[in-house]
Amino acid sequence: MVRDDSFSADERAAIYRCIAARRDVRRNFLPDPVPDAVLARVLAAGHAAPSVGFLQPWNFIVVRSAETKAALHDAFSRANAEAAEMFESERAQLYRTLKLEGLREAPLLLCITCERDRAGPVVLGRTHQSEMDIYSTVCAVQNIWLAARAENLGVGWVSILDLADLRRILAIPDHIVPIALLCVGYVDGFAATPDLERAGWRQRLPLEELVFAERFGAREKAGT
Numbered sequence: 001m002v003r004d005d006s007f008s009a010d011e012r013a014a015i016y017r018c019i020a021a022r023r024d025v026r027r028n029f030l031p032d033p034v035p036d037a038v039l040a041r042v043l044a045a046g047h048a049a050p051s052v053g054f055l056q057p058w059n060f061i062v063v064r065s066a067e068t069k070a071a072l073h074d075a076f077s078r079a080n081a082e083a084a085e086m087f088e089s090e091r092a093q094l095y096r097t098l099k100l101e102g103l104r105e106a107p108l109l110l111c112i113t114c115e116r117d118r119a120g121p122v123v124l125g126r127t128h129q130s131e132m133d134i135y136s137t138v139c140a141v142q143n144i145w146l147a148a149r150a151e152n153l154g155v156g157w158v159s160i161l162d163l164a165d166l167r168r169i170l171a172i173p174d175h176i177v178p179i180a181l182l183c184v185g186y187v188d189g190f191a192a193t194p195d196l197e198r199a200g201w202r203q204r205l206p207l208e209e210l211v212f213a214e215r216f217g218a219r220e221k222a223g224t
Ligand SMILES: Cc1cc2c(cc1C)N(C[C@H](O)[C@H](O)[C@H](O)COP(=O)(O)O)c1[nH]c(=O)[nH]c(=O)c1N2
Pocket: 022, 023, 024, 025, 026, 099, 100, 101, 157, 158, 159, 160, 193, 194, 195, 196, 197
């Protein structure tokens, strides 16, 4: 059934292409600035995300200062050295070859935060699952990621940082939870597959192995 608010076949194809062509991008950022109008659209996409009880718990910190980027990069370097030690020897060797951030190269960074008490302690939908405000903020991050891809902007999520460092560098108060730090900028191209897949770190799992029927672990019977 086609109604006025239905997606056309072309629109549908564009959405699926955006989902498939989104990548985590940490290298090859171009120095070109991100126009304010483009950034505004991307942030509006984040703000259009679903949120528990319509809490909209997010804030978006836009970082352009080279000094702040350098401080974040220092924090990354400290955490990354610790991280490398956590893997077994061969894995650690491969880990050290990976480029896991683009904090200094990206023209801008976005930190997305969650204010858990934005509407008081009792929130519709969070009464029995307390993490729902956090998950809502992650929905905003994903909207940003996809909107950025549609704008031909690369986005890389950098989580190899101590939260205390992130809080200190960006002056995030105690009652606000940092959720994501994203490197954002135009790039000279998007890889067809995840960097980690091409580096031999991990492969994409077959979808059919992840889908259960009726109960966790139960496979659809062949021929049904
Ligand atoms: C919550 C979270 C946190 C991180 C990531 C992702 C997500 C969802 N990813 C990116 C991750 O490695 C990447 O998404 C997968 O490898 C799949 O690649 P594509 O995103 O499909 O390109 C990521 N990558 C990286 O190089 N450094 C990092 O710190 C992180 N952190």
